[in-house]
Amino acid sequence: MAERFWAKVDKKAPGECWEWQAAKDPDGYGRFMVKKNEPVQLAHRVSFEFSCGAIEIGKVLDHLCRNPPCVNPRHLEVVSQRTNMERGDIxxxxxxxxxxxxxxxxxxxxxxxxxxxxxxxxxxxxxxxxxxxxxxxxxxxxxxxxxxxxxxxxxxx
Known part of the structure; x- marks a missing residue:
């Protein structure tokens, strides 16, 4: 599964954004089907879990780079929903x-x-x-x- 996932990522240098090249939702976030007959997951969450482990229940990932298709785990931080919203551009x-x-x-x-x-x-x-x-x-x-x-x-x- 990891091999199938990373084949859909345009990996660049470690500090740069790694763009998701497959399906995206209307907001630009990558979508990845982990298993058939299971809900599609957000690609940046899958990337983070492959690289860093599970995300705490009740927490979300904040894109520090503000680039929705980016799946580089170095550009993601586990935060509360409130913190994520406060950091946003709304x-x-x-x-x-x-x-x-x-x-x-x-x-x-x-x-x-x-x-x-x-x-x-x-x-x-x-x-x-x-x-x-x-x-x-x-x-x-x-x-x-x-x-x-x-x-x-x-x-x-």
């Missing part, structure tokens, strides 16, 4: 790292934290209020427009 992770929203508002000010379903979330209050104002403005604009004249349609019947 908006809330950047807000969490910098303490600022994408428009530059300070998130450390009181009122930037809110509760929903018993969980606390961070949101930018000025951006949230601006979004509500814009949505209300568009709604009022739609209501101002007069409805089409339907008298001609009624008279024809």
């Amino acid at each position: 908006a809330w992770a950047a807000m969490r790292r910098t303490g600022r929203c994408p428009k530059g508002h300070d998130l450390s000010i009181d009122g930037q934290l809110y509760l929903r379903n018993g969980r606390s979330y961070r949101r930018c209050q000025p951006c949230h209020l601006a979004s509500h104002r814009e949505r209300n403005r568009r709604y009022r604009e739609r209501r101002k427009k007069t409805p089409p004249d339907l008298t001609d349609l009624v008279a024809e019947k």
